[in-house]
Amino acid sequence: MAYRVIQWATGTVAKEAVLGVLGRPDLELVGAWTHSADKDGRDLGDLYGLGELGVRVSADKEAVLATQADAVLFMVGRNWVDTPEESFDDLLQILRSGKNVVNLWWPTLVYPRGLAGDYYERLERAAQEGGSTFCTIGMDPGYGTGALGLSALGLSREVRQVRLHQVMNNAFWEGPGITKFFGFGQLDTAGTPILQPGVTTSYHETTIHLLADALGVTVDEIVEENSVIYSDVAFDVASGHIPQGTICGLRYDVKGMVGGEPLIVVGHLERLREHDFADFDFQGDGYRAEVTGEPCIRLDMKISALPDFVGDPIAVASAMSAVNAVPRVCAAPAGVTSLLDLPPFPSKNTTIKS
Numbered sequence: 052m053a054y055r056v057i058q059w060a061t062g063t064v065a066k067e068a069v070l071g072v073l074g075r076p077d078l079e080l081v082g083a084w085t086h087s088a089d090k091d092g093r094d095l096g097d098l099y100g101l102g103e104l105g106v107r108v109s110a111d112k113e114a115v116l117a118t119q120a121d122a123v124l125f126m127v128g129r130n131w132v133d134t135p136e137e138s139f140d141d142l143l144q145i146l147r148s149g150k151n152v153v154n155l156w157w158p159t160l161v162y163p164r165g166l167a168g169d170y171y172e173r174l175e176r177a178a179q180e181g182g183s184t185f186c187t188i189g190m191d192p193g194y195g196t197g198a199l200g201l202s203a204l205g206l207s208r209e210v211r212q213v214r215l216h217q218v219m220n221n222a223f224w225e226g227p228g229i230t231k232f233f234g235f236g237q238l239d240t241a242g243t244p245i246l247q248p249g250v251t252t253s254y255h256e257t258t259i260h261l262l263a264d265a266l267g268v269t270v271d272e273i274v275e276e277n278s279v280i281y282s283d284v285a286f287d288v289a290s291g292h293i294p295q296g297t298i299c300g301l302r303y304d305v306k307g308m309v310g311g312e313p314l315i316v317v318g319h320l321e322r323l324r325e326h327d328f329a330d331f332d333f334q335g336d337g338y339r340a341e342v343t344g345e346p347c348i349r350l351d352m353k354i355s356a357l358p359d360f361v362g363d364p365i366a367v368a369s370a371m372s373a374v375n376a377v378p379r380v381c382a383a384p385a386g387v388t389s390l391l392d393l394p395p396f397p398s399k400n401t402t403i404k405s
C-alpha cells in the first residue's frame with residue numbers, strides 16, 4: 052500500500068517534489084495546501100502544467116488537514132526569516148493531526164535539539180500528541196552538509212576536524228534576491244544580509260550541534276569568519292551587472308569550537324565565476340565533507356543535470372531529499388527525528404534505457 056502524501060505550499064521546489072511523488076510507486080499524492088487565494092480550487096497538475104492529476108489545491112487548512120494522509124511535505128517560503136511563528140504553528144497543527152511531516156521550511160530545523168528557544172520541545176509535544184514524526188531534510192542545512200558529513204565520519208578511527216562546505220556558482224540565478232543577499236555588485240559588506248554578525252551562525256549552528264552529538268562532544272563556542280573578493284573587471288550575470296571593484300564572491304566558515312579548536316566547521320563558498328577562489332579546488336556546484344584524522348577523508352558531491360533536463364538540479368535534489376525520506380519518516384517512532392536517526396532513503400524511481 053502506498054503512503055498517502057499532502058503537498059503543503061506549491062512553490063518552486065514543491066513542483067519538483069510533486070514530480071518526485073508521482074515517480075515513486077510507494078507514494079500517492081492525495082492533497083495540497085496553498086497560501087495563495089488565486090490557486091485555491093485549482094488542480095495541482097494543471098497548476099504546474101503537468102496535466103490534470105485529480106488533486107485539488109486548497110487554501111482551507113482545516114479541510115486539507117481533514118484529508119486522510121500519512122505524510123505532509125512542508126515547503127512554505129522563507130517567512131522564517133522574520134515571522135516563523137505562523138508557519139511553525141501550522142507545523143504543530145499538522146503533527147497534532149497525526150500526520151508525519153517531512154519539512155524543507157526553516158532549514159535550521161534540521162536538528163531542532165540544537166536550536167535556541169523551545170522549538171524542539173513544542174515539536175516533540177505536538178508529535179507525541181498526534182503519534183506522528185517530524186523531520187527536516189533539504190540540502191544545506193540538510194543532506195549536502197549533514198548527511199555527507201555523517202557518511203564520511205562513518206569511516207573515521209580518529210577525528211581531528213570535520214569541515215562541511217557548500218560551493219555554488221550564482222551566475223545563473225535570475226532576480227535580484229540572491230545578489231542582494233550575498234552583496235554581489237556592492238562596494239562593501241555594510242548592507243550584505245548574510246555577512247551581518249550572527250547570521251551565518253543562525254543558519255549553521257544546528258548542523259554543528261548535529262555533528263557534535265554524532266561525535267559525542269560538546270561545542271563550547273561558535274565563531275564566524277568570512278571574506279569577500281572584488282571583481283577586477285565589470286561583467287554581467289543573470290541577475291544583473293557587476294561593476295569593476297565590487298563584490299563578486301564570498302566565503303564564510305562557522306566554527307564549532309571544542310577545547311579551543313575548530314573541531315566542526317560548516318561553510319559556504321558563493322561565487323559568480325568558476326575561476327574565483329581557485330585555491331578551493333572544487334569546480335561546479337555541490338558539497339564537500341572533509342575529515343582530517345585517521346584516515347583523512349574527502350567526499351565531494353557534485354550536482355548537475357542531464358543535457359535534456361530543463362530546470363535547476365539543486366531544486367530537484369532539495370525536493371527529493373524530502374520526498375525520498377517519506378517512507379522512513381512514516382516508519383520512524385513518534386517524535387522529532389533527524390538525519391542522525393534515519394537509515395538511508397534511496398529513490399525508488401528507476402529508468403532503464405536499453
Ligand SMILES: NC(=O)c1ccc[n+]([C@@H]2O[C@H](COP(=O)([O-])OP(=O)(O)OC[C@H]3O[C@@H](n4cnc5c(N)ncnc54)[C@H](OP(=O)(O)O)[C@@H]3O)[C@@H](O)[C@H]2O)c1
Nearest residue numbers: 061062063064085086087127128155156158189190191369
Ligand atoms: N534546506 C535546503 O537546502 C533548502 C533548499 C531549497 C528550499 N528550501 C526551503 O524550502 C522552502 C520552499 O522553497 P521554494 O524555493 O520552493 O520557495 P518559493 O518558490 O518561494 O515557494 C514557497 C511557497 O510558500 C508559500 N508561501 C509564501 N509565503 C507564505 C507565507 N507567508 N506563509 C505560508 N506560505 C507561504 C507559497 O505557496 P503557494 O504558492 O502555494 O501559495 C510559495 O509559493 C523554503 O522555505 C526554502 O527555504 C530549503
